[in-house]
Amino acid sequence: MGKKIQIVHYINQFFAGIGGEEKGDVPLDFTDEPKGPGVGLSQMLKEKGEIVRTIWCGDNRINQNQGEVLREIKKLIQEKNPDLVIAGPAFNAGRYGLACGMVAKLCDEELDTPVISGLFPENPALEIYKKHGYFVPAAETAAGMRKALPKMAELAVRFAENGKLESALAEGYIPRGFRWNEFVVENGARRAIDMLVKRLKGEDPQTEVPLRGFEQVDPAAPIKDPASAKIAIVTGGGMVPKGNPDKLKQAFSDSFGVYSIEGMDELPSGDFKGIHGGFDSTWVDEDPDRVVPLDVLRALENEGKIGSLLNEYFVLCGIGTNVAASKKLGAEIAEQLKQKEVSAAIFTST
Amino acid sequence: MKLERGYFTVKDVQFGSPTSMREGVLTIDKKELEDLLLREDENKNIQSLELELVKPGENARIVHILDTVQAGVKVEGDGDFMPGQLSPPTIVGNGKTHYITNFAIMECAELPWAGKSSLLYARDAIVDMTGPAAGYSPFSETFNLILRMEMVSGSSDVEYDNSVRSAGIRCSRYFGEVIREMTPDETESFDFTREVDPDLPKIAYVTQCQNQGTYSNTFLYGHEVGNCVPIRLHPAEIMDGCIVSGNYVWPCFKIPTFIQANLPVVMELARGHGKNWNFVGVVFDRGHNNSHFLKQRVANLAASQVRLMDADGVVISWEGGGNAATDAMLTLQTCEKWGIKAVPFTFEFGGPDGTEGVLLVDDVPEAKYVVSTGSIEKPTTIPKVDRVAGGKELRLRKETGGDPEPADVERTLDVITPFYCGANQSGIGRLAGVPY
Amino acid sequence: MQKEAERAGIPAALITAIPSVAKSVGVSRIVTGGGIPYPAGDPSLPADREVEFRRRLVEKALEAISTSIESPTVFNVTLA
Numbered sequence: 100m101g102k103k104i105q106i107v108h109y110i111n112q113f114f115a116g117i118g119g120e121e122k123g124d125v126p127l128d129f130t131d132e133p134k135g136p137g138v139g140l141s142q143m144l145k146e147k148g149e150i151v152r153t154i155w156c157g158d159n160r161i162n163q164n165q166g167e168v169l170r171e172i173k174k175l176i177q178e179k180n181p182d183l184v185i186a187g188p189a190f191n192a193g194r195y196g197l198a199c200g201m202v203a204k205l206c207d208e209e210l211d212t213p214v215i216s217g218l219f220p221e222n223p224a225l226e227i228y229k230k231h232g233y234f235v236p237a238a239e240t241a242a243g244m245r246k247a248l249p250k251m252a253e254l255a256v257r258f259a260e261n262g263k264l265e266s267a268l269a270e271g272y273i274p275r276g277f278r279w280n281e282f283v284v285e286n287g288a289r290r291a292i293d294m295l296v297k298r299l300k301g302e303d304p305q306t307e308v309p310l311r312g313f314e315q316v317d318p319a320a321p322i323k324d325p326a327s328a329k330i331a332i333v334t335g336g337g338m339v340p341k342g343n344p345d346k347l348k349q350a351f352s353d354s355f356g357v358y359s360i361e362g363m364d365e366l367p368s369g370d371f372k373g374i375h376g377g378f379d380s381t382w383v384d385e386d387p388d389r390v391v392p393l394d395v396l397r398a399l400e401n402e403g404k405i406g407s408l409l410n411e412y413f414v415l416c417g418i419g420t421n422v423a424a425s426k427k428l429g430a431e432i433a434e435q436l437k438q439k440e441v442s443a444a445i446f447t448s449t
Numbered sequence: 450m451k452l453e454r455g456y457f458t459v460k461d462v463q464f465g466s467p468t469s470m471r472e473g474v475l476t477i478d479k480k481e482l483e484d485l486l487l488r489e490d491e492n493k494n495i496q497s498l499e500l501e502l503v504k505p506g507e508n509a510r511i512v513h514i515l516d517t518v519q520a521g522v523k524v525e526g527d528g529d530f531m532p533g534q535l536s537p538p539t540i541v542g543n544g545k546t547h548y549i550t551n552f553a554i555m556e557c558a559e560l561p562w563a564g565k566s567s568l569l570y571a572r573d574a575i576v577d578m579t580g581p582a583a584g585y586s587p588f589s590e591t592f593n594l595i596l597r598m599e600m601v602s603g604s605s606d607v608e609y610d611n612s613v614r615s616a617g618i619r620c621s622r623y624f625g626e627v628i629r630e631m632t633p634d635e636t637e638s639f640d641f642t643r644e645v646d647p648d649l650p651k652i653a654y655v656t657q658c659q660n661q662g663t664y665s666n667t668f669l670y671g672h673e674v675g676n677c678v679p680i681r682l683h684p685a686e687i688m689d690g691c692i693v694s695g696n697y698v699w700p701c702f703k704i705p706t707f708i709q710a711n712l713p714v715v716m717e718l719a720r721g722h723g724k725n726w727n728f729v730g731v732v733f734d735r736g737h738n739n740s741h742f743l744k745q746r747v748a749n750l751a752a753s754q755v756r757l758m759d760a761d762g763v764v765i766s767w768e769g770g771g772n773a774a775t776d777a778m779l780t781l782q783t784c785e786k787w788g789i790k791a792v793p794f795t796f797e798f799g800g801p802d803g804t805e806g807v808l809l810v811d812d813v814p815e816a817k818y819v820v821s822t823g824s825i826e827k828p829t830t831i832p833k834v835d836r837v838a839g840g841k842e843l844r845l846r847k848e849t850g851g852d853p854e855p856a857d858v859e860r861t862l863d864v865i866t867p868f869y870c871g872a873n874q875s876g877i878g879r880l881a882g883v884p885y
Numbered sequence: 886m887q888k889e890a891e892r893a894g895i896p897a898a899l900i901t902a903i904p905s906v907a908k909s910v911g912v913s914r915i916v917t918g919g920g921i922p923y924p925a926g927d928p929s930l931p932a933d934r935e936v937e938f939r940r941r942l943v944e945k946a947l948e949a950i951s952t953s954i955e956s957p958t959v960f961n962v963t964l965a
Contacts, residue, residue, distance in 0.1 A: 230804065267884045274884035278803025280823045281883045282584045287794055288713035288764075288876030291820040292652075295762045295792040296726070298818060299650040307821040307881060308795060310812050316888040318913035318954050319896040325947045333886060333897075336924060337567065346849040349567060351826075351864060373567045374848040376699075377771040379662050380567035382923045388939065389919070389926030392900075395940045405947065417886070426806075429889030436895050443950040444897040445943065446887045447924045448907075449772070739920035740902045772921055775903055811906045 104148040104182040104259040108137045109202045111195045115155035123159035143252035147259040152179050158194035188217025188247040191239040200228025207231040215254050217247040233272040328442035331409040335417025335448040336390035337375030349376030355415040365394035375416045378449050450685040451640045455547040455633030462592040486616045494604045494612035501595040501838045507578045508835040512856045513557040514574040515697045517705040518617040521548040522625030531690035533671020534618045542685030547628045553591040556617045557839030558598040562847050569664045573844045574700035574869040580832050585871035595838045606663045645727040653760035654714050655732045657767040665698040679734035679751035684719050701871035702770045713877045714764050729758040736773030748779030765793040766874050774810035785815040796872040797824040797882045822872050823880035825865040833859045887912045898946035908957045914949040915959045
């Protein structure tokens with residue numbers, strides 16, 4: 100890009116030279132030149148960029164007065180209209196890490212300005228804020244400053260030269276959570292064999308697909324006695340009235356259906372049809388109770404083994420449904436179950 | 450096994466008479482071939498068949514693609530290229546086989562959607578020869594001969610399936626005869642009989658196919674593999690086409706016959722055999738087993754085959770998009786538990802920007818080294834094209850009526866599933882999910 | 886979806902043929918079902934036995950819903 104980029108740097112009371120923990124309540128302040136680690140950083144920017152303002156705040160102060168402090172920070176940044184904001188590095192510091200994260204979020208959401216920072220990979224602030232900034236991996240303590248600063252400077256220089264930053268692996272920042280499709284240089288077969296050969300040599304190659312854990316939800320309290328409970332049926336197995344009246348999708352669901360089972364002793368074959376795109380629906384078309392066990396539940400209701408069966412069932416096709424959509428649809432269904440005073444639900448899926 | 454592969458590469462393909470290959474130009478007698486394919490369709494399920502040519506770089510889109518087949522012929526050695534297909538199920542892999550490397554025969558037809566199964570029907574499949582979607586398919590780079598077919602009504606799925614496949618096989622053999630006696634442009638030899646340095650790591654490959662019923666089947670030596678147990682195959686058998694695909698259900702995941710005879714992991718491992726590693730063999734099995742117990746059973750049997758080959762490491766491919774992930778992951782898990790290092794392929798979910806929750810259908814804690822074949826939840830805007838081959842319209846969404854829509858216009862598809870081989874897990878593509 | 890019901894305080898049991906997927910997703914009450922194309926059935930059984938199998942699955946689901954649990958738990962049925 101050629102021109103020297105303008106940078107605003109955010110640090111805390113310690114790196115501003117004011118004091119440690121005991122000075123955590125100092126108010127926001129600034130100076131229009133590099134300060135603390137910014138001095139070293141400036142030299143590393145090699146004429147590609149300059150720090151035109153350094154802002155600092157006590158770690159406790161910013162965490163306890165987020166709204167107010169961030170509004171002020173926003174003004175201070177806007178006054179300088181920088182190309183880039185740098186925060187920290189904060190290593191594994193708790194409150195300082197969160198502060199850097201908040202600054203990143205502010206700049207991302209309200210100022211459309213990228214932020215470069217550095218955090219220890221297990222700093223909890225990372226999970227919360229990683230998608231708002233570019234965080235290089237740093238050591239646990241400030242003893243790692245000599246390694247963290249050059250990495251941050253490098254990123255800033257590349258940003259200055261190219262106007263943007265490439266993928267996490269290419270640039271060296273901690274993956275922010277985004278994943279984009281690209282046509283990479285080697286085909287999958289080469290990459291897989293390469294990865295395997297490295298492993299067989301005892302090396303630890305980088306996986307291309309991190310395993311993401313699922314959110315754990317606390318199980319709800321059990322019901323006391325089925326004989327007094329109102330039960331509902333919910334299925335991800337795509338069994339809908341013939342003709343799919345609400346045009347539910349066979350995969351990548353974005354809606355669910357609710358259909359009456361009032362007075363029915365079973366789901367009659369022919370009147371109901373499986374539309375799930377991930378399994379052969381032949382068997383459930385033959386007998387829809389194989390995925391919506393109405394026959395058995397109605398019998399149990401008649402025998403008094405369950406209090407009552409809700410007069411409707413819920414359905415969608417659970418395939419390729421991403422987590423966000425599943426949560427949203429699941430929450431909507433749960434809301435309806437609550438409104439209809441359902442005590443417990445039986446789900447079926449494939 | 451010792452196999453010599455003779456490769457012919459075409460520079461251009463044209464209709465003309467007689468059918469011949471001269472100085473890299475393949476000339477095809479259109480009427481002769483059309484008549485032959487119709488005549489040999491003994492059960493008369495094909496109402497009409499027209500040949501079309503689509504070349505690399507053309508502003509064209511191909512639709513209704515079912516299976517894609519390579520032109521090949523066994524010149525020396527037992528059996529036919531693609532044994533068991535309209536021929537005896539003779540074990541292959543020895544001798545000499547000729548192939549055309551960059552010419553693909555595509556069976557295209559709007560198979561009736563009247564069948565009742567929610568899974569088992571041919572979802573419309575697209576190849577764009579140029580533009581943003583071209584990279585999704587290896588066939589944007591090949592000269593494609595389209596067998597554009599219309600089927601009679603009133604027949605059954607099994608019969609339609611047989612007819613379209615037979616047409617493709619016959620077509621392959623027709624061109625096979627053209628190259629049988631010719632001298633290949635290039636040859637490549639694989640000798641698995643020589644001793645291998647015992648210090649080289651032993652690597653195996655598991656290829657788990659899809660076989661869930663008619664229109665989603667895979668054929669091993671001529672028969673579908675619904676009840677198959679994992680079986681060890683020699684890489685040379687695979688190169689001679691012992692695996693044939695009849696899988697038309699989910700376009701982005703399927704591994705068509707052309708690729709089955711050129712599985713990229715098989716080719717890479719074979720080329721490095723005796724030099725970088727000892728390629729001890731291939732395990733072929735089927736995923737989508739119907740219960741956890743059955744999945745675990747197949748996984749264990751597959752891992753057992755890998756262990757019987759004394760492998761140190763294994764690459765695992767699987768075909769399909771849903772619960773077959775579990776079969777593959779369980780295979781990996783058993784291998785890892787036995788000290789065999791495994792690297793699988795997988796496509797990803799993740800939503801449009803990759804942040805949405807889960808990336809995989811299923812995984813096991815041992816799956817720490819995984820290769821991505823891209824996220825299928827990314828939108829693609831395909832441009833207006835000058836020409837559509839294979840058909841005129843796209844049929845999208847059977848479950849909501851499946852009304853046909855024009856295939857040549859610009860349109861945004863919000864997932865990659867309709868693109869032929871777009872996210873398939875054979876490792877042939879360069880599409881990958883990249884972290885940002 | 887089952888997790889969202891639990892989150893809203895409605896105990897729920899999932900009948901599925903692949904408990905491993907349900908477990909890793911974090912579903913709390915899981916009943917091992919018949920098969921992927923017939924989670925609450927088993928076409929290899931004669932019709933009346935299949936209904937009995939389905940009844941056992943549903944009764945086991947009701948048992949799961951009536952049981953206090955801490956973490957993903959798989960319940961199985963037999964036709965004994």
